[in-house]
Amino acid sequence: MPKILDGVAIAAAIQQEVAEEVRALASQGIRPGLAAVLVGNVAASEIYVRNKVQSCANLGIFSELITPPATVTTGEMLALVAQLNARDEIDGILIQLPLPAQVDAKALLDAVDPAKDVDGFHPMNEGRLLAGRPALAPCTPAGIIEILKRSAIPISGQHAVVVGRSDIVGKPVALLLLHENATVTICHSKTRDLGAITRQADILVAAIGRPGFITPEMVKPGATVIDVGVNRITDRAEFDRFFAGDAKREATFARRGSTLVGDVHPKAFELAGAYTPVPGGVGPLTIAMLMANTVRAAKMRRGL
């Protein structure tokens, strides 16, 4: 039976460690603070940001939710970022993506003070990551490394295959795995004979954004499979393709009219030595690492 890598439990352990750090800082009169900027009314973003703000409250981190309207301009957003950069009680600035089309997202991310860039998206932090000197690493990739380490899955010398090369997940996780001494292959939509490469993976990371894309014949038996994908499916035929005969999923689907599937077909997990489920695998780590980065930023800014 493959081992299920329980992201909920691992995230809870990290959050507990973060809460302890927050208490220790409080005794020195320091309270880490996060500003979360949520533009407009994107339903999924609202849920993500609400969860992030709630996590801050649970851990004793100060948080402020700022909600500019969907009509906001790049200039107005740059002015907001400048204000947040200047405020001493704000250690972390989170700009929830995606932004409306009229806002220049790159200009905005570049304007965030790298010392407060808790998402790790500023070119300065990307450069540090490349050079093996990560200060604030992107949360989802950092969370993947935590899952592997805390589950005692060896990384050094293993062949890690990352499918996806986004700036947010694929590239940074490949770099982090490289720094942990894995032999890393990065695949993408132009990769030829993808299955021949994924089948070589001791650690397979799927960050594609296509439901159930990694099928059983693409997985080496015994591999560790990390499924980053979060895809909501509402179509009955698609549901049956992934979850036919799964009573628990059937109940969720009947109740909500949708369910989540990762980038890995559930049948492919059966071959794995260990895997992250969707939901409850990588997802919870993203928020836990955001909290950890906020505390880290608070300490680094004060030279602690």
Ligand SMILES: NC(=O)c1ccc[n+]([C@@H]2O[C@H](COP(=O)([O-])OP(=O)(O)OC[C@H]3O[C@@H](n4cnc5c(N)ncnc54)[C@H](OP(=O)(O)O)[C@@H]3O)[C@@H](O)[C@H]2O)c1
């Ligand atoms: N759990 C979490 O907290 C979390 C966080 C972030 C993202 N996610 C999820 O992770 C998934 C990936 O997110 P992302 O932001 O990295 O997505 P993205 O920016 O859309 O990147 C997708 C990557 O997959 C590659 N790809 C697409 N089709 C392919 C194919 N047929 N064969 C091989 N590679 C293919 C693309 O290749 P090209 O570069 O060649 O186009 C691209 O590099 C999404 O489902 C997203 O929702 C989850």
